[in-house]
Amino acid sequence: MIKETDLRIGNVIYYQSSEDGLLPNIVDWEDLKWLSENPDSFNETFKPIPISWVTLLKLGWDEFQDGGDHMILSKNVGEWGLFIITADGTGLHYEHRNASCGIDIEYYHQLENIFYFTTGKYLDNQLEELEVSKLANEILSDGSNEKDLPF
Numbered sequence: 001m002i003k004e005t006d007l008r009i010g011n012v013i014y015y016q017s018s019e020d021g022l023l024p025n026i027v028d029w030e031d032l033k034w035l036s037e038n039p040d041s042f043n044e045t046f047k048p049i050p051i052s053w054v055t056l057l058k059l060g061w062d063e064f065q066d067g068g069d070h071m072i073l074s075k076n077v078g079e080w081g082l083f084i085i086t087a088d089g090t091g092l093h094y095e096h097r098n099a100s101c102g103i104d105i106e107y108y109h110q111l112e113n114i115f116y117f118t119t120g121k122y123l124d125n126q127l128e129e130l131e132v133s134k135l136a137n138e139i140l141s142d143g144s145n146e147k148d149l150p151f
Contacts, residue, residue, distance in 0.1 A: 008026065008113065009027055012025065016045050022047060048106035048107035048109060050107060052091075053087035053092065055108075056085075056090065061074065070086050073092075
């Protein structure tokens, strides 16, 4: 369930269309108002976009193996910056170099928020790559099965 504190204007989540199924939607002030006033109705219509390391590779992130069970995924920020998250058998994780705790990342809007609050920059949303059919194909090509799909 998406909570009011989870989203900000510009986040991308799925909209449940009766004709076309789940479609990427950029959150605007009207969506936040709806979520604030009627969270149950909002959550019947909108769904978070699940992400995995496969999704991030499709979105242009760079991959590095650490020689063990972990994978390091990075995205360039500006001319010299680098935003890094790790992937392991339990999911995606962000650990700020100056913090002693990490954050698990399960949904695309969580990644957008962490990226923005850490770098001050927005992720370049490639909405066509976030379409359900493409994500489903990417998840299934990773050896998963249809039971693993969250939608």
